[in-house]
Amino acid sequence: MANNDKGIGDGRGILRGDYLNEDRPLTRADWLEEVFPEWGTLLNQQIENDVVAPGTVALWWLSGPSWCLKTSAGGVFLIDCYSGPSMYTSYAYCGVCRIGGAPTINWIRLSPMVHDPWKFKTLDASFMTHLHQDHCDIYTIKATLATTDCKYVGPMSTILKTRRFQVPDARIIQVKPGDELPVRGATVKVLTNYDDIARRTGVPVDQPRTYGEAAVSYLFETDGGNILFLGDSLYHNGYKAIGDQYKIDVAIADMGHNAPGATDKMTPWDLFRVGQALRTKVLIPDHYDNWANTQLDPAQLERIVKENEPGMKTVIMQAGGKFVYPTDQNIGRYTYPDYREWYRPEDSWQYGKPAEDAGLI
Secondary structure (H helix, E strand, O other), X not given: OHHXXXXXXXXXXXXXXXXXXXXXXXXXXHHHHHHOOOOOOHHHHHHXXXXXXXXXXXXXXXXXXXXXXXXXXXXXXXXOOOOOOOEEEEOOOOHHHHHHOOXXXXXXXXXXXXXOOOOOOOOOEEEOOEOOOOOOOHHHHHHHHHHXXXXXXXXXXXXXXXXHOOXXXXXXEEOOOOOEEEEOOEEEEEEEOOOHHHHOOOOOOOOOOOHHHHEEEEEEEEOOXXXXXXXXXXXXXXXXXXXXXXXXXXXXXXXXXXXOOOOOOOOHHHHHXXXXXXXXXXXXXXXXXXXXXXXXXXXXXXXXXXXXXXXXXXXXXXXXXXXXXXXXXXXXXXXXXXXXXXXXHHHOOOOOOOHHHHOOO
């Protein structure tokens, strides 16, 4: 992050507060560089430096549909990473517009940028479940293409788009349901994904793609547990077969509000039924937080699961939060650290001797 290069950061990609009190020349470019992403490189550095213990697997929620997974062998993987802004889509291309008959839809971003796509030092691969902009993202791809040696993994429709972004074939892995990929610290099994909206995106209205061409799901089998990413799937009875065939510890999928006449995200009931069909131990919703038109309170899912399948656990994350499986499977709701370990009451103005007098600062 440039503010560190200027000596105004603290080494974690966060701007020094006292620097904001100084009078200095300031341009719009300075503002953009110093303010965005809002978290600077703090999360990038945490992902790089945190050691994942044997028998566990670590996940960071990058907000919206976006995740980072790190194995105990040190493998780092992005899944559906979106580094972009608010946007609008139109009927000519957008599957959601076509499903609802909308000429255009505004997608107003609510969630913060908690990662810097240009600052991943270790990145093995970027997995994309389907071709929508917030899953197959030009900002993430262009940044990581320039700064890492990562591979780009996705189904046919996604790979067509990735090639348009000038990604060389040597760094592309096109997959379909039934494929397996050995990666550092995991085996990734490519499974069917029932995303009907992706099937209708970017193609003639009367020629939808097959499920396997349009979208896939990724099951990361690790020494810490099996983590399934479902992207933007809708509910489908076919998930019962997947739950019968595979052991799934954590299932992660979209959830959100749908206005009357529209279908975009799974409702809390839809997601609960998918979790039941998959027989997952832990169910984690995503995507409900980041678009204004689909925002939804995740407490609805917690209530449904508690009342109907008390043996299933729900975990509600916060943007930028870290989840370690199986260690954190019972947390219920993630809470940000309050850094209480940094405080020293004995050196405070109120409870002890001021740090200035003690010669500590």
